[in-house]
Amino acid sequence: MRASRPLPALALPLAAVLALSACGGDADADEQAGGGAAETVSFTWDRNVNAADEAADPELEETTVEVPKDPETIVVFDMASLDTIGALGGEVAGAPLDSVPGYLEKYLADDAFNVGTLFEADIIEVESQQPDLIIIGGRSAALYDDLSEIAPTVDLSLRGTYIETLERNATFLGEVLGAEEEAEAAIAEVTDGIEEAKAATADAGTGLGLMVSGGELSAMAPAGEDSDARGARGGLIYDAFGVEPVVEDIKAATHGEPVSFEFLLETNPDYLWVVDRDAATGEAGAQAAEAVLDNEIVRQTKAAQEDHIVYLDPVAWYVVFGGIDTTKIMIDDVLQIAG
Structure with missing residues (x-):
């Protein structure tokens, strides 16, 4: 009889142990199922x-x-x-x-x-x-x-160069999404594409990036290392895609950015690279860049006479610039001259 009396007393600790073990098992299962500390x-x-x-x-x-x-x-x-x-x-x-x-x-x-x-x-x-x-x-x-x-x-x-920013952001987002290999492949594809585009512009002579808005023209200039995002966006055609500026210091030559049609004839670049800002922003009733540039002065330029006025995708170059698909669009825009 005495030997059997301790059993009820032992039953409680044993039950507690079993309960704790079960809880521990549940916790392990939760952690394995993703219930642990988030990565x-x-x-x-x-x-x-x-x-x-x-x-x-x-x-x-x-x-x-x-x-x-x-x-x-x-x-x-x-x-x-x-x-x-x-x-x-x-x-x-x-x-x-x-x-x-x-x-x-x-x-x-x-x-x-x-x-x-x-x-x-x-x-x-x-x-x-x-x-x-x-x-x-x-x-x-x-x-x-x-x-x-x-x-x-x-x-x-955008921080640093266009390519540096693209690689940094794609690598980071690839880690976040668990798509590291996809990010690496995408970076390699657009990097190769940009190099192909730069090879095409290397033999294209001089160029001038031109923003058209409200019927007026603004010359785009290389951004330089210390430029803000706005300057970097305007300088992409030179900085990322290797176009040789028609004048050494475009900002100095234009006394800022706005330029006249006569400026296009005076500098006479081999190519005009045109962004229609109004089309990018959806400006209602705006005159298209192609119509703005269809005049007697522009028709005298080398770029017009040799059919070297390239109209760039306005949304890609002005609004979105910096994403994977968008960079592919930009590459295709530049490679128009290779055809």
Whole structure:
């Protein structure tokens, strides 16, 4: 009898042990199923804390954000990032829908929600959707403070050269999406394409990048190493694609940017590389760049007489520049002269 009495007392500890073991097994199973600590990717950049004030001098602050891998809900304010995410097999849940070019709409979720504009976020809508990752860049860089309170937010604005930025952003997004091999292959493809385009421009003589808007002309100039994103965008035809500027210092020669039709005849480049800004921004009732340049003065230029006026895809070169698919469009634009 005495030997059997301890059994009830032992039963409680044994039950507790079994319960704890079961709990431990559940925890292990949860962790194996993805219930453990989420894996992240670090992203570091020099953030301009004065981005909201265009008149203020940039004040850079090194910022590091831990981004969850395989995020379920991605919000993007930067069209180049939407481009690259889609090109790598990802999908975007929220974006400024009115600003998404037609060729990138396929990378939006079927039930994609509108997050505002490229310049102003619909904070209430973004917060209600509980995103796992928010991406800003360029025009939307000033939104960082507000958006970073909702979810991990990174700024993928152009920094360094075009190629450096493209490689950095594609590599980072590839890590986030678990598409490292796809990112590596995409980078190799566009890098090879740019080299092919540069080989074509190397034998094309001189060129002038030209922005047409409101019936007026602006000469585009090489950006230089210290240029802002706007300057880098305008200088792409030279800096990324190797076109030889028709004059050594275009900014000095034009006393800024606006130029006359006579300037085209005076400098007489072998090629004119034209971006129709009004077409890029959807300006209602605007005169097309081709119509603006169809006049007696321009017809006297070497570029016009030799059919060397190249009209570049306005959305790719002015709005989106920086994504994988967009860079392929730009490469094809330049390679028109190789045909």
